Amino acid sequence: MINLLFFARLRDDLDCQQESLALPEEVTNVGQLRDLLCQRGDKWQQALNMPGLFVAVNQEVCDWNAELSGGEEVAFFPPVTGG
Amino acid sequence: MIIVQEQDFDLQAEYSALREDSPAIGAIVTFTGLMRDFNQGDDVQSLFLEHYAGMTEKVLEKICAQARDRWSIQQIRLIHRVGELRPSDQIVFVGVSSAHRGDAFAACEFIMDFLKTQAPFWKREQTRDGDRWVDARQSDADAARRWQKD
Numbered sequence: 001m002i003n004l005l006f007f008a009r010l011r012d013d014l015d016c017q018q019e020s021l022a023l024p025e026e027v028t029n030v031g032q033l034r035d036l037l038c039q040r041g042d043k044w045q046q047a048l049n050m051p052g053l054f055v056a057v058n059q060e061v062c063d064w065n066a067e068l069s070g071g072e073e074v075a076f077f078p079p080v081t082g083g
Numbered sequence: 084m085i086i087v088q089e090q091d092f093d094l095q096a097e098y099s100a101l102r103e104d105s106p107a108i109g110a111i112v113t114f115t116g117l118m119r120d121f122n123q124g125d126d127v128q129s130l131f132l133e134h135y136a137g138m139t140e141k142v143l144e145k146i147c148a149q150a151r152d153r154w155s156i157q158q159i160r161l162i163h164r165v166g167e168l169r170p171s172d173q174i175v176f177v178g179v180s181s182a183h184r185g186d187a188f189a190a191c192e193f194i195m196d197f198l199k200t201q202a203p204f205w206k207r208e209q210t211r212d213g214d215r216w217v218d219a220r221q222s223d224a225d226a227a228r229r230w231q232k233d
Contacts, residue, residue, distance in 0.1 A: 005135070007133065007135055007203065008216055009216040012216075056138060059138035059141055060138075075135060075138070077135065077205070078216070078219075079218075080201065081205050081206045081217045082163060082198060082199060082202050082203075082204025083174070083195060083202075083204070
């Protein structure tokens with residue numbers, strides 16, 4: 001199982017803050033995970049293709065090739081606006 | 084010292100903590116970010132600051148470690164508030180003490196520039212026309228890029 005987290009505008013758009021997901025065998029990296037989630041429909045397709053979308057694995061920002069083996073915390077979030 | 088908190092902070096207390104009666108310190112630079120009541124042409128009544136607990140602290144630690152690698156710094160104190168804020172409230176504090184002002188000025192600005200573009204905080208504004216998420220600014224990305232070494 002991986003623990004999915006969504007923040008800020010992304011969470012509002014998807015109406016989802018957190019979800020536990022059993023990782024299908026064929027999904028081995030973050031880009032493939034995004035593709036899988038996009039198959040859920042237009043809402044997901046649109047939200048997960050927003051400009052500047054960040055993905056973090058175990059609380060570290062990474063690129064779409066980052067590998068997944070199950071058990072990770074994967075967070076998707078929009079560009080940050082603190083300070 | 085890095086703290087993410089809902090409560091306000093006291094500038095004098097932070098300054099005193101940075102000073103720590105050490106004769107090795109020749110300069111203290113502090114920055115305080117405040118909430119404006121105006122953004123993108125609209126009156127903003129209040130602001131909600133969301134963050135990714137856990138990751139936020141890790142990112143801030145990393146930024147401060149990079150500043151320490153780059154400049155000679157005695158102490159860093161960084162406070163970022165979360166939750167509900169009103170116009171003119173203090174949002175963020177960065178204080179750096181050092182033997183010389185050049186290091187303290189540079190490190191303080193470096194920390195703020197990277198906090199703005201890397202630390203997972205998000206602002207949601209409440210205006211008369213409803214709530215909206217604040218968009219990231221290109222000028223902040225440009226400010227962080229200035230620090231890249233050739």
